């Protein structure tokens with residue numbers, strides 16, 4: 001008996017990702033690469049990558065490197081020996097010759113009266129129909145395309161010719177690419193047929209939209225469309241893959257977290273939506289945090305420590321981070337981040353200052369709601385200091401500090417006491433509870449900050 005898995009496998013699947021190295025690897029292209037990869041792996045097929053550098057003037061080695069290192073970072077391994085179209089001129093020339101000899105193409109002047117000769121495809125001017133796995137039946141009247149140019153000269157093939165020759169020779173079975181290529185498909189079908197080659201199956205993926213539903217573009221949205229921007233921010237590749245997989249595809253359930261293997265198992269082109277997929281960094285942040293939570297403590301510690309020490313503020317203010325402090329701070333910091341670069345943001349905003357240095361603040365801020373007598377509050381705080389002094393170094397832990405202070409706070413005005421304690425320790429309107437803060441800071445630093453508040457109140 002065949003297993004379910006076997007039944008849904010196709011006979012043979014070969015997909016491809018053929019980027020043009022004319023810019024940094026962007027989110028849209030990565031999503032295309034990922035879907036090709038997943039589809040091929042799902043069906044036990046092959047995933048090919050080649051570099052489409054027919055536009056010599058705009059192609060750059062740096063971009064090629066960026067694209068390949070991006071694929072590697074995400075774990076999108078491919079099964080082909082990488083090639084560049086610029087190295088295959090001979091192959092395209094022989095195919096051009098075949099088309100010309102077969103009466104499917106001819107040399108002609110580029111423009112009326114120009115001397116330069118280009119190769120044009122002899123358009124049979126008919127209606128082309130194909131079944132797109134995502135969009136259903138797509139029909140084009142090719143007449144309006146006229147006799148389009150397929151090569152600038154025998155040695156300068158253009159995209160449509162090169163793409164068809166490469167797909168044909170690689171025996172690509174499925175062309176899965178962005179919807180912006182759908183209008184190229186009729187031309188490519190005509191060329192494929194003229195070469196007498198079998199047609200691949202097409203699947204055109206929905207566009208990726210910015211949160212305001214405009215088309216995501218480099219001009220409008222700048223660097224946020226480049227994959228390396230996300231790598232630099234400290235997103236995990238697994239989270240990136242998971243997030244991109246959900247841009248236009250979903251498994252038909254509410255589930256959102258998938259490892260690469262789980263994606264391969266679940267991926268199905270028929271569940272790709274037709275409408276545009278909105279790119280939402282908040283969702284990426286949420287997914288990334290889910291992956292952060294799965295990391296070993298040691299890894300989290302070293303990443304946060306490195307991020308913190310790497311900030312300008314840390315260096316400029318001469319902070320130090322003992323092993324004891326980082327151990328205590330870890331849960332507090334981890335709770336506030338979705339991606340490693342959040343640490344730098346928090347540090348830059350000054351929100352972490354109080355962990356490393358005593359806060360500066362106006363005395364009046366120590367009052368919870370309205371200002372009352374200085375004497376009363378300074379007495380309350382002095383009393384709290386005395387209670388805390390009763391705890392030894394070893395007893396100075398969050399739950400003991402809480403036990404020690406809570407009853408006192410309850411009987412003297414919980415809001416007043418707890419607010420003043422917290423503010424004296426942090427100088428901030430928002431922070432973790434004062435017991436946790438005191439524990440992280442340690443006995444002597446906490447007592448010193450509280451005593452300073454008492455002094456400020458008494459001086460008023």
Ligand code: GLU
Nearest residue numbers: 018019020052163177181
């Ligand atoms: N080189 C083209 C691009 O990067 C490939 C298009 C295709 O998949 O046919 O957009």
